[in-house]
Amino acid sequence: MKPTIKDVAKLANVSISTVSRVMNAPETVVETKRTRVTEAIETLGYRPNSLARGLISRKTGTLGVIIPDIRNSYYADLIRGMEDASKKLGYNLIICNTDSDKNRLISYLNNFYEKQIDGILLTSEPVYPDYYNELKRLKMPLVLVSTHSLEYELPSVKINDEQAAYDAVSYLISSGHKEIGMIGFDLSDSIAGLTRYQGFVRALREYNLEAVKKNIVYIHDWAENGEEAAQKLFQLAPELTAVFAASDELAIGLLSYLHENGISVPERVSVIGFDNIRLSRFTIPKLTTVAQPKYEMGVRSVEKLHRIISGEKDPILREYLPHEVVVRDSVKRR
Amino acid sequence: MKPTIKDVAKLANVSISTVSRVMNAPETVVETKRTRVTEAIETLGYRPNSLARGLISRKTGTLGVIIPDIRNSYYADLIRGMEDASKKLGYNLIICNTDSDKNRLISYLNNFYEKQIDGILLTSEPVYPDYYNELKRLKMPLVLVSTHSLEYELPSVKINDEQAAYDAVSYLISSGHKEIGMIGFDLSDSIAGLTRYQGFVRALREYNLEAVKKNIVYIHDWAENGEEAAQKLFQLAPELTAVFAASDELAIGLLSYLHENGISVPERVSVIGFDNIRLSRFTIPKLTTVAQPKYEMGVRSVEKLHRIISGEKDPILREYLPHEVVVRDSVKRR
DNA sequence: CTGAAAGCGCTAACAG
DNA sequence: CTGTTAGCGCTTTCAG
Numbered sequence: 001m002k003p004t005i006k007d008v009a010k011l012a013n014v015s016i017s018t019v020s021r022v023m024n025a026p027e028t029v030v031e032t033k034r035t036r037v038t039e040a041i042e043t044l045g046y047r048p049n050s051l052a053r054g055l056i057s058r059k060t061g062t063l064g065v066i067i068p069d070i071r072n073s074y075y076a077d078l079i080r081g082m083e084d085a086s087k088k089l090g091y092n093l094i095i096c097n098t099d100s101d102k103n104r105l106i107s108y109l110n111n112f113y114e115k116q117i118d119g120i121l122l123t124s125e126p127v128y129p130d131y132y133n134e135l136k137r138l139k140m141p142l143v144l145v146s147t148h149s150l151e152y153e154l155p156s157v158k159i160n161d162e163q164a165a166y167d168a169v170s171y172l173i174s175s176g177h178k179e180i181g182m183i184g185f186d187l188s189d190s191i192a193g194l195t196r197y198q199g200f201v202r203a204l205r206e207y208n209l210e211a212v213k214k215n216i217v218y219i220h221d222w223a224e225n226g227e228e229a230a231q232k233l234f235q236l237a238p239e240l241t242a243v244f245a246a247s248d249e250l251a252i253g254l255l256s257y258l259h260e261n262g263i264s265v266p267e268r269v270s271v272i273g274f275d276n277i278r279l280s281r282f283t284i285p286k287l288t289t290v291a292q293p294k295y296e297m298g299v300r301s302v303e304k305l306h307r308i309i310s311g312e313k314d315p316i317l318r319e320y321l322p323h324e325v326v327v328r329d330s331v332k333r334r
Numbered sequence: 335m336k337p338t339i340k341d342v343a344k345l346a347n348v349s350i351s352t353v354s355r356v357m358n359a360p361e362t363v364v365e366t367k368r369t370r371v372t373e374a375i376e377t378l379g380y381r382p383n384s385l386a387r388g389l390i391s392r393k394t395g396t397l398g399v400i401i402p403d404i405r406n407s408y409y410a411d412l413i414r415g416m417e418d419a420s421k422k423l424g425y426n427l428i429i430c431n432t433d434s435d436k437n438r439l440i441s442y443l444n445n446f447y448e449k450q451i452d453g454i455l456l457t458s459e460p461v462y463p464d465y466y467n468e469l470k471r472l473k474m475p476l477v478l479v480s481t482h483s484l485e486y487e488l489p490s491v492k493i494n495d496e497q498a499a500y501d502a503v504s505y506l507i508s509s510g511h512k513e514i515g516m517i518g519f520d521l522s523d524s525i526a527g528l529t530r531y532q533g534f535v536r537a538l539r540e541y542n543l544e545a546v547k548k549n550i551v552y553i554h555d556w557a558e559n560g561e562e563a564a565q566k567l568f569q570l571a572p573e574l575t576a577v578f579a580a581s582d583e584l585a586i587g588l589l590s591y592l593h594e595n596g597i598s599v600p601e602r603v604s605v606i607g608f609d610n611i612r613l614s615r616f617t618i619p620k621l622t623t624v625a626q627p628k629y630e631m632g633v634r635s636v637e638k639l640h641r642i643i644s645g646e647k648d649p650i651l652r653e654y655l656p657h658e659v660v661v662r663d664s665v666k667r668r
Numbered sequence: 669c670t671g672a673a674a675g676c677g678c679t680a681a682c683a684g
Numbered sequence: 685c686t687g688t689t690a691g692c693g694c695t696t697t698c699a700g
Contacts, residue, residue, distance in 0.1 A: 047447055049448065050449050051385045051388045054385045070417070071411055071414050071612060073613070076404055076407070079404055080431060083404070083429065092428045092445065092449065093428060094427065095428075095429050096426070097414060097417050104421075111426065115384050115396075226616070249613070255618065256615075256616040278407070282560070282561070282586045283617075284618045285593075
C-alpha cells in the first residue's frame with residue numbers, strides 16, 4: 001500500500017495538517033517539526049496523491065489534446081512544443097486522435113470533463129455548431145490550435161493560411177511560372193482546404209493568371225496518396241510547370257510520382273509544399289515549402305491556455321503566428 | 335458549478351447511493367426510480383467526477399507513455415496503435431518526451447506516481463539499474479515497448495532487432511553486394527545500437543565478408559543529420575555498393591546525400607533502411623527497408639499492460655513481433 | 669504555530 | 685430494493 005499523509009504524520013509524530021503544511025507552506029511550520037516531517041516523507045518515499053488534491057483544488061494539472069491523427073507528421077513538432085511548455089508550467093498532456101470523427105471527438109470531450117481536465121487544446125478541427133454547444137455546455141477552458149473560429153469568440157493560435165498559400169503561389173509566379181497547379185484539401189475543410197485554395201486563387205488573380213485556377217485536384221483525407229492526386233493533376237493539365245501542394249506529405253507523394261514518370265524536378269516541374277515537416281529537408285530535390293512555426297505554435301497554445309485557466313486576461317483572442325517561405329531546391333526560376 | 339451526485343439525488347428525490355447504483359448496477363434499482371434518476375442526470379447534464387471515483391477505486395483509467403522524442407517519425411504509428419487500443423479498453427494516454435534524459439525520465443515517473451496512473455509504457459529506453467530501482471520502488475504496472483530487459487523480469491514487446499538487422503544485411507548480400515557499409519546508432523544504445531550492429535556483423539560473418547565490418551559510422555542522437563554520417567561513411571569507404579541504415583530517417587538523409595553527390599541509387603549504391611516509416615514509400619527511389627509492425631506493437635503493448643493491471647496472468651513475458659523486409663526500389667541486384 | 673474537524677464527490681458495506 | 689454511514693487522501697477553516 002502506498003504511504004499516505006497519515007503514515008507520514010504518525011512517523012513524524014505530528015498531525016496530518018502539519019504534514020500538509022510543510023508541503024504547501026513550509027515557512028508556517030517550526031523548523032524542528034518541519035525537518036521531522038521532511039525526514040518521514042523521505043524514509044517512507046511518500047508522494048501526495050494528486051487525485052485527493054485535485055478533488056479539493058479542482059485542478060488536475062492535465063490538459064487534453066485533440067488531434068485528427070498523430071501519424072500525420074505535421075503534429076510531431078506541434079505536440080513537442082505543447083509538451084515542453086506543459087512540463088514547464090506543470091501540466092501533463094493527454095493525447096487523443098479523432099480521425100476527424102464527430103462521435104469520437106465528442107466522446108473525448110466528455111471523457112475530459114469527467115477527468116476534470118484543466119483545459120483543452122483542440123487542433124485542426126473547424127468548430128461546428130454542435131461542437132460549440134458541447135464545448136459551451138462543458139465549460140472547459142479551450143484553445144484552438146491550427147484552427148480558429150470566426151463565428152464564435154474562441155481563443156486560437158494558427159498561421160494565416162490564406163496568406164501563406166498566397167505567398168507560396170506568389171513565389172512560384174515570381175519565379176517565372178505561369179502554368180501552375182495545386183493539390184489541395186477538400187474545400188469543405190474550412191481551415192486547410194478552403195483558405196489555401198483562396199490564397200492560391202488570389203495570387204493567380206493578382207498576376208492575371210486566374211485561368212489556371214482550374215488546375216486543381218482535391219484530396220479528401222490527409223492520408224490519401226499524394227501520388228494518385230498527382231496523376232490526376234497531370235492528366236488534367238499536362239502542361240504544368242509548377243505545383244503548389246497543400247502539405248509537405250502531399251508534395252512528397254508528388255515528387256515521387258514525378259520521378260516515377262521521368263518528369264524531372266525542378267527542371268521540368270517545380271514543386272512547393274506546405275508545413276515544413278522534418279523530412280522535407282531530405283527530399284530529392286530538397287523541398288521548397290512554406291514553413292509553419294509548429295513547435296512555437298504548440299508552446300504558445302499551451303501558454304495561452306494556461307493564462308485562461310489562471311484567469312489572467314489574455315491580450316489577443318485570435319493569434320496568428322508568422323509563416324515563412326523556405327527556399328530549397330524544388331522550385332526553379334524560369 | 336458542475337452538478338454533483340447530490341444534485342442528481344435531490345432532483346430525483348432519492349439518496350445518493352441510489353444514484354450511484356443506477357450508474358454502476360442499474361439492475362439493482364426499481365425501474366421507477368431508475369428512470370427518475372436517469373432523467374435527472376440528463377436534465378442536469380451530470381457526469382461523475384472521476385477523481386472522486388478514482389480515489390475509491392484506485393483506478394484512473396490513465397496510462398503513462400514515455401518516449402524519447404515524438405518528433406521521431408517512428409513513434410507516430412506506435413502511439414496511434416496504443417491510443418486505439420486504449421480507447422477500446424477505456425484508458426487515456428499521457429505522453430511524455432524525455433530526450434533520453436535520465437532526470438526528465440525519473441521526474442515523469444514520479445509525476446505518474448502522484449497522478450495514480452494505472453500503468454506505464456516505457457519506450458525505447460534501456461532499463462538501467464537506477465531506472466529499475468525507481469520503477470520497483472514505485473511499484474507501478476509496466477510494459478517495455480521497443481525495448482526489453484534481459485537482466486530483469488520485465489514484460490516487453492518489441493521485434494528481434496538483431497535478427498531484423500541480420501535479415502536486412504543478408505538481403506543486401508543475397509542481392510550480390512559485398513562492399514557493404516552501415517550507419518548505426520551508438521553501441522552504447524543497447525537496443526537500437528548494439529543489436530543492429532550485431533546483426534550486421536553476423537550476416538557479414540556468415541558470408542565471409544567480415545572484413546567490411548569496419549565500414550560503419552555511428553550517430554549519437556537519432557535526430558542527427560543522416561547526411562553528415564553518409565559523408566563520413568563514404569569518405570571512409572568510397573567503394574561501397576550498399577549501405578544498411580539503422581533507421582529510415584537515416585536512410586532518407588543518406589539518399590539525400592547520395593543524390594547531392596551525384597551517386598545514383600540504386601545503380602551505383604543500394605540502400606536499405608529500418609522501421610518502414612510512413613514516408614519511406616515516397617522516397618526517391620522508394621525505400622527498401624525492414625518493417626517493424628509499429629501499430630501492432632502499440633496495440634499489443636497496451637493490451638499486455640491492461641492484462642497486468644487486471645491481474646490476469648500474461649502468458650509471455652517478453653514478446654517479439656515479426657519484422658519483414660519490404661522490398662521496394664532502393665536495392666539493386668548486381 | 670498546530671491539531672481537530674469538516675468536506676471535496678463518490679463508492680461500499682450495513683442495516684432495514 | 686434503498687437510505688445511512690463511513691471513508692478514499694488531502695486541504696482548509698477554526699479554535700486554541
